[in-house]
Each structure stands twice: as structure tokens, then as C-alpha cells.
Amino acid sequence: MSEYKPPFHITDRIINLVAAISEQVGRIAVLSHGKINPHLRKENRIRTIHSSLAIEQNSLSLEQVTAILDGKRVLGNPNEIREVKNAYDTYELLLSLDPNSVKDLLKAHRVMMEGLIL
Numbered sequence: 001m002s003e004y005k006p007p008f009h010i011t012d013r014i015i016n017l018v019a020a021i022s023e024q025v026g027r028i029a030v031l032s033h034g035k036i037n038p039h040l041r042k043e044n045r046i047r048t049i050h051s052s053l054a055i056e057q058n059s060l061s062l063e064q065v066t067a068i069l070d071g072k073r074v075l076g077n078p079n080e081i082r083e084v085k086n087a088y089d090t091y092e093l094l095l096s097l098d099p100n101s102v103k104d105l106l107k108a109h110r111v112m113m114e115g116l117i118l
Contacts, residue, residue: 060081
């Protein structure tokens with residue numbers, strides 16, 4: 001069985017742009033204090049999770065990520081499915097974490113890696 005290779009080359013520029021976009025989406029969410037339509041907020045979170053995980057070579061489609069977060073069963077690599085769930089759980093924690101705290105950084109990392117590493 002051959003290793004999956006994406007149909008495009010992810011460059012440092014792409015990674016930096018996705019990170020900048022994700023940061024701005026997060027800022028908008030924080031500044032709006034929940035004033036964004038809940039459906040739009042959920043859709044933005046799903047897109048952010050999908051984009052962030054795609055950078056890490058997660059091959060699940062946007063539709064699969066959406067289905068996972070809607071609690072539906074999805075056929076796919078169990079680790080990739082776990083990555084989606086962990087990313088969502090981590091995003092749920094973000095507003096309660098101190099961005100300057102090493103303890104909180106480690107907490108976020110622990111949630112992101114839950115069930116993925118030995």
C-alpha cells in the first residue's frame with residue numbers, strides 16, 4: 001500500500017497564511033463575545049479545524065470533519081478522526097486558557113494529543 005500524498009505541495013507560505021487566517025477568525029470570535037450567528041461560528045470552527053489538520057496531513061474532507069463534529073459515523077483513519085475530535089475539544093477550551101501560561105499550553109497540547117500517542 002502506498003503512502004497518501006496530497007495533490008498539492010504545502011509550502012511555508014501556505015502554512016503561514018492558514019495560521020494567520022485562523023488567528024484572525026479566533027480574534028473575531030473573541031471580540032464578538034458570541035454575537036456571531038451560532039451557525040456561522042460553528043461553520044467557521046469546522047473550516048478552521050479542517051484547514052489546520054490538513055496542514056498536518058490529515059486527509060479527511062470538510063464534509064467528513066463536519067459529519068464527525070455532528071456526531072455521525074465516518075469511515076476513515078481512526079487517528080485522523082480522533083485528531084478532529086481532539087481539535088474541537090481544544091477549541092472549546094481556548095477562551096478559558098491563558099495564552100501566556102506554560103501550564104495552559106501543556107493542557108491544550110494534552111487535549112490535542114489525547115489517544116494519539118503512547
